[in-house]
Amino acid sequence: MLILGAGFAGSYVARLLGKRAPELEVTLVDPRNYMLYTPLLPEAASGTVEPRHAVVPVRVMCPKARLLLGRATAVDMATRTVAVQPAEGEPFEEGFDTLVVALGAIARTAPVPGLVEHAVGFKTIAEAIHLRNHVLQQLELASTVDDPAERRRRLTFVFVGGGYAGVEAMAELEDLVRDASRHYPSVRNVPRRWILADAADHILNDLRGRLGEYAADQLEKRGFDLRLNTVLRAVDADGVELSDGEHVPTATIVWTAGVRPNPLVAQLGMPLDERSRIVVDEHLQAGEGVWALGDSAAVPNAAAGGATDPPTCQHALRQARTLARNIAAAAHGEKLRTYRYRMLGQAATLGRHKGVFEALGAFRFRGFPGWWLTRTYHLYQLPLMSRRTRVVSDWTVGLFFRRDVVELGSLGRPEPLEPPAR
Ligand SMILES: Cc1cc2nc3c(=O)[nH]c(=O)nc-3n(C[C@H](O)[C@H](O)[C@H](O)COP(=O)(O)OP(=O)(O)OC[C@H]3O[C@@H](n4cnc5c(N)ncnc54)[C@H](O)[C@@H]3O)c2cc1C
Structure with a gap:
């Protein structure tokens, strides 16, 4: 089984399948070896969270899956193969019996x-x-x-x-x-x-x-x-x-x-909705042995009267849970489950220890309680205890010390070695 994209949706599907159907051979294809936890991105930019702590290593999060580091460039549904361009070396093809498309979105x-x-x-x-x-x-x-x-x-x-x-x-x-x-x-x-x-x-x-x-x-x-x-x-x-x-x-x-679906999904030959997202049914199935979820799919939500989900990680996570269950059910000859998720809430931080947090459409918090609940909610959603601990330690250090203001723009771009002296 091949999963295209090891972002929020794809890596959760792989992680959950490792538990629900460990007999399935799951391969993830992504040019990055980490899953970015986007709600922490603003804090990574401002320095209250160490950038490495806002990402989760896919190999740790999905220990049962195989990770192929590369970019999917084309999918051939007739031969059931995906063309992959690795960061270095020649492109190659990877076959699949089951395909999960979780390619996310790009800036619109x-x-x-x-x-x-x-x-x-x-x-x-x-x-x-x-x-x-x-x-x-x-x-x-x-x-x-x-x-x-x-x-x-x-x-x-x-x-x-x-x-x-x-x-x-x-x-x-x-x-x-x-x-x-x-x-x-x-x-x-x-x-x-x-x-x-x-x-x-x-x-x-x-x-x-x-x-x-x-x-x-x-x-x-x-x-x-x-x-x-x-x-x-x-x-x-x-x-x-x-x-x-x-x-x-x-x-x-x-x-x-705003964002728009990853352009690769338009080349898959699958039906797309008016926003160019892959159309899936209530089980997240796009075709025979093909499934899609996350920001690149139009997923109907039974709890929202069949309206399609907005592009958020809280939806991607719940879709991943249903999809992992359905792929395992399909493999075990069991009944598929209809996707339904009632949104838990909305949350945003506004800096200076202020934020807004709305739970179940009924409970609203603002100011410091809104900020604290937003942070707590993100912590609860973040996968891996080791990541949570690192983020909590960043926040705790931030309570006692001033913000680090060092500018490391040259990071990752070392100066070339000087030629030997004559
Ligand atoms: C700054 C920011 C803050 C956000 N904050 C929140 C929030 O607070 N709460 C919330 O619910 N949502 C938030 N979101 C939205 C959330 O991040 C997305 O809805 C979620 O990440 C969607 O998951 P996904 O798996 O579909 O896409 P992604 O997580 O984007 O994953 C897509 C994956 O596909 C990979 N990929 C791309 N092209 C290829 C290719 N050709 N071949 C192989 N792999 C490929 C990418 O490398 C990536 O790993 C935020 C988004 C942003 C940008």
Whole structure:
């Protein structure tokens, strides 16, 4: 059995199958050997969680599965083979009898001039760490320039997309810059601008009502400039142009305006829905021996009257549980189970020990209790006790010591050796 994608959905399916049907030979294909726990990505960017602790090693999480490190590039349903491009070496083919497609999603970009060249996304650990280093570098550069306009440009940060990723990333990075600026006396008192633009008339779309209003209110009180009903018109090396007519000089543009399914799913020849997600039935089956789940699948939820799930890890995890059960049931000749999941809640951190947390649509918490419950919930969801312990130790250290403000942009890119002296 082959699972394409060892992200949230794929690695959970492999882990659960190792327990439910250990006789099945499961192979995971992914260019990364870790599962990224995305809810901790904003904290990895701001430095309250060590980046390595926000990811889970697939080989530890799924000890019974075989991991093939490489990128699936094509699937041939007729011969039931997948073409895999490893990081190094020749491409090869891997056969399957059962296929699970869990390829996730990528950032949904818009045809904005200069966007791809100058903006950074916020979906991978590499992007989060890049952003952390970039933001700290802006402080360094701002502290060394004499031109006030250039200093203001370096200290202006623009985020586009007011969903969870954009709001949490911006709030956490503002915390980082505020803490770090105490070490930069020349810019400590220079006003910094944090702009969040969104095409809608509100932020945090899934968190409407009082909690959503509280979140927007908190961000505005902290000085964030929320530009609602506003889209990005153009980006260049000097700044951005917004649809309200303002040209904002900045060196930091973060694009968090939604996701779209991994483009590879469009090449599989499977029926897709209007959002280009693989259509699956109530058992998560897409065809004979083919299953799909997570952000790249349109999964009907019986607990939501058959409406398809939104792209979240809490849904991906519950889908994985049903799918592992159904694959094991299919292998053992048992009845398949219908997928149903009633959402537990919504949660977001807003920085400065504040957050919003809604449970079962009835219990709402904000401020410090909202922040504490959000963290506790993420901890509960994080797989592996060893990972949880590491994250708790990061948080505990953060209570007693100031934030680490070191900028390690050169990490992973060592200088080449000098040629031998003559
Ligand atoms: C910043 C951020 C914060 C988030 N916070 C929350 C939150 O607080 N709560 C919540 O519920 N959800 C949150 N989400 C959403 C959540 O991360 C996704 O819904 C979830 O990860 C979907 O799981 P998945 O397995 O479908 O995709 P992913 O977890 O993205 O996994 C896809 C996998 O496929 C692999 N892959 C890609 N292309 C190929 C290829 N060609 N061949 C092989 N493998 C490939 C990737 O390397 C990856 O490992 C957040 C997302 C982001 C970006």
